[in-house]
Structures are given as C-alpha cells and as structure tokens.
C-alpha cells in the first residue's frame with residue numbers, strides 16, 4: 001500500500017496485486033482468466049477499502065476463557081457497481097462480504113464525447129448509514145466515477161470509497177477535484193489517456209474483456 005501524490009488516493013502496491021494485474025493486462029489472457037483475476041484482485045482491494053470500518057467491543061467465550069473481542073458495528077456496507085464492468089469487481093467483494101447490500105448504477109461512456117450516459121439506477125434505501133464502496137475497474141477521464149458519486153451523494157450516501165483497478169493522473173485530478181472527500185483505492189496509476197480516452201498502457205476495454213463482447 002502506498003500513498004500517492006494525489007490527496008486521498010491509495011495505490012495498492014502489493015506483490016500479489018502487481019502479479020495478478022500484469023496477467024490481467026496481457027492481451028492473451030482469456031475471458032475466463034480475466035474474470036478470475038479481477039475477482040482475486042478485488043478481494044485484496046476490499047481489504048484496503050474497508051480499513052476504516054467501525055468496530056465495537058463484544059464479550060465472548062473461547063473454549064478456554066471469556067474475552068473481549070471486536071465485531072463490526074451497526075449497519076455496515078453497501079457496494080455500488082457501475083455497470084457493467086463494475087460487476088467483475090463486485091463478485092470478488094461479495095466473496096469477502098456476502099451480506100453486504102448492493103446498488104447498481106448503469107453508465108456507459110459515449111465514445112464521441114467521453115461523457116457518461118446513465119441508463120439504470122437501483123440503490124438500497126439506507127445508503128446514508130453505510131460505508132458505500134463504489135466499484136469500477138477503470139477511472140479514465142474520471143467523468144463516470146464523478147457522475148456516479150454525485151448520484152450516490154444525492155441518494156444520501158455520506159461515506160464513500162471509490163475502488164478501481166487502473167487510473168490515470170488526469171482522471172484522478174478531475175475526480176478528486178469534484179469529490180475531495182472521497183477516498184480512492186487503485187491498483188495502479190498508469191501513464192496517460194490516448195486520443196480515444198483509453199488508459200495507456202492499460203488493459204483495453206474492461207467490460208469487453210470481462211464479458212467477451214469483442
């Protein structure tokens with residue numbers, strides 16, 4: 001784990017994450033492999049994204065003696081997947097926290113304008129009482145991430161973490177300027193965006209690679 005030069009952005013710089021991310025980027029990685037690697041990296045990302053969750057003391061008994069343990073307190077988590085590529089990360093997160101509530105936000109990026117277009121939204125009602133972890137593999141221009149977080153705030157979310165696999169400096173600048181209160185966890189910060197808004201060196205189109213649509 002490494003703080004970055006961006007306020008509130010943590011790079012999950014761990015050997016396992018680097019290894020899996022390198023495999024994920026490779027053009028020859030199959031759809032099945034891409035899905036499996038995304039899920040595995042997501043488990044490791046969830047560990048960092050949930051670091052600030054609140055605990056409460058509980059009295060328990062081990063087979064040998066009583067002790068004070070700690071459990072997560074109150075209402076806990078809500079994952080929000082930005083469709084469709086976010087679902088790849090969501091699967092991994094749910095492996096770790098199967099009881100979490102889940103919201104879905106359908107956004108696609110218009111290829112001409114690079115602006116997000118919303119086509120679906122369904123969120124739990126009590127977003128304000130939960131740590132809301134928004135997941136999408138790619139933060140490119142940052143417009144989709146920023147639009148998603150704006151929606152969630154309008155729906156009452158107060159504590160939000162954004163989790164992605166890849167990001168780029170210009171997208172992080174745009175996102176953190178729009179939402180300085182939101183922590184970002186990313187597995188890597190890549191070099192730049194190309195003329196079509198793709199992350200370079202990147203991994204291609206995350207949705208297409210996850211679902212085999214190209």
Ligand SMILES: O=P(O)(O)OC[C@H]1O[C@H](OP(=O)(O)OP(=O)(O)O)[C@H](O)[C@@H]1O
Nearest residue numbers: 083084085108109140141142143144207
């Ligand atoms: O930071 P931005 O420039 O907004 O780009 C990032 C967005 O683009 C991709 O989604 P895409 O539009 O390809 O939709 P998909 O998940 O359905 O493939 C990606 O999953 C992000 O949501």
Ligand SMILES: O=c1cc[nH]c(=O)[nH]1
Nearest residue numbers: 140198199204205206
């Ligand atoms: O590189 C990119 C940029 C946006 N969306 C993707 O899936 N890949």
Ligand SMILES: [Mg+2]
Nearest residue numbers: 205206207208
């Ligand atoms: Mg896509």
